[in-house]
Amino acid sequence: MHYLDNAATSWPKPEQVYQTMDQSFRSLFSPKRGTAKASRLGVNQLQQARETLAQLFNIPNAERISFTNGCTHSLNLAIQAFPWQAGDAIVISSVEHHALSRPVRKIAREKGIEFYVVPYTDANPFVLAAYEQLLQTRPNIRLVATTHASNVIGSVLPVLEIGRLARQYGKLYLLDAAQSAGVLPVDVQEFNIDLLAVPGHKSLYGPPGVGALYVGENAALNTFLEGGTGGDSGKHEMHPTLPDGFEVGTIPLPQILAMAEGVRWVQQTGLSAIHKHETELLSLLLAELREIPEVKVYGHQDVRSKTPVVSFNVLNHQPKTIGETLFDEYGIALRAGFHCAPMAHEAVGSIHLGGTVRASIGYYTQPEDIQALIKALKAILSNTLSPA
Ligand SMILES: Cc1ncc(COP(=O)(O)O)c(C=O)c1O
Structure with a gap:
């Protein structure tokens, strides 16, 4: 084929990714769960995986990365758990994937959040002046959210400039790096990214069913899925603490470790x-x-x-x-x-x-x-x- x-x-994945997945799936290590020793080992592995991702994306604090079930999950989390208030607005590009645009349409429908789509033409695809004009004239905008590259035509958006504009006007920037993580440099500090969503199974060469969300110092999210996190187990309420507050339920450790191995492979290559x-x-x-x-x-x-x-x-x-x-x-x-x-x-x-x-x-x-x-x-x- x-x-x-x-x-x-x-597809295919690097051999070391298959091996890591297999070894982890066969082992007893379970972070935050299970017997003390196995749990400690699992926590260590998880920590290393966070640091590996942090390195690739120049994330200053690995604890601000939560593992998710994929990029769709990460984007839903970032958009739906954002602390919106009535009358707020969000800006998106014209080439967004459903994973970003559908949660935006949902918050528009259900929470009355306005959304602006920056127009695209082949001759003038991603007009920075259009972003700037919106940011200047619509003070209710709180979040700018774009993909890094179109999954349809491959065009790379001027994310450095968009991030700079968002910062200049005091807005947060969410980047969907589904098509760029492992393909192009993604640097949360250089690009002024406040929220970064990545999948494991695309160009990080990991398995399906895993991804990550980075939440920067300026961004605060509400809880999204509620359930057990392995920490604070005796309490009735849960809190959106990073990274555990967004890692709810039994997390897919074999997939997380295999994704981190994919990241190592990207860095080695x-x-x-x-x-x-x-x-x-x-x-x-x-x-x-x-x-x-x-x-x-x-x-x-x-x-x-x-x-x-x-x-x-x-x-x-x-x-x-x-x-x-x-x-x-x-x-x-x-x-x-x-x-x-x-x-x-x-x-x-x-x-x-x-x-x-x-x-x-x-x-x-x-x-x-x-x-x-x-x-x-x-x-x-x-x-x-x-x-x-
Ligand atoms: C631009 C973009 N965003 C988000 C996603 C969703 O990623 P996943 O299917 O891994 O959740 C995709 C998947 O094709 C994508 O291309």
Whole structure:
């Protein structure tokens, strides 16, 4: 199989990640639970995992990282447990994933929070002046929330500048790093990030079912899920203390340790080596697609501000049909449809077509995988163009 669906989840994982997951799953260590010694060992492992993540994202205090069930969970926590007051507002970009936009729509519906969407055009994708104008003219804005990179077109948002503007106007900044953690540098201090949501299973090369949320010194959240945290067990009420207050129920230690191992692998391999490999293949893919006149690629194609994610359509073909044919007949795994981000399809003009076909590259992608996709697209086109 040729795997080109790394924006959904990376595959395969580094061998050390599989091993860590297996060893931890077989062991008795259970942080905050179980027998004293096993629990202590589990707590130590958990602490190391927090520090590993803190290092990658330049987080000054690892205790401000809570492990979650994934990036969707982290974003819901950040948005729904934010201490909103009636009349408050939030700003988001036009390319958000449902994991961010749906909780925002929910707080708008249920708590009366206003939300502003900064418009996108291909010619002028992420206009800083539009962010600034909103921040200047709407004093009720409390949070700016954006993805770091679009999961549909791969475009990287100017997060350094957005974070700077948020700080300048005294607002908090929530970054969804689902598409950038392990792909691009993410530095909470340099980017002025107050809340950072990351998944384990994408470019941190961990397993599914785990992620993290960093809550900076300036941000305070209410509790979200209520239940046992292993601490303060004799009390009836729980408190949003970091990190335990957001790690409710039995936490998935094997997944957390495997994610941390993925982070170690990213650091050992080096972000710049990963980026170089992926960008070379991205350039190859874009160049090959440009040679097929029936293919339209969405969004800009400048690899300097793009993650290795490419959305395209094939003239007169439904994206879903292309996706299914590629998998069933050519063994190429990628995604077709809306990718849980209809706002991005509205922005780039693919919503009425049923979305796009999306190919996404990871560290284990090889030039052969790209060539297989191009060959298959040409074969599909020649089959459908040739006279019956
Ligand atoms: C930009 C973006 N945000 C959030 C998510 C949600 O991540 P997860 O499915 O790991 O919860 C995704 C997943 O594709 C994503 O691409």
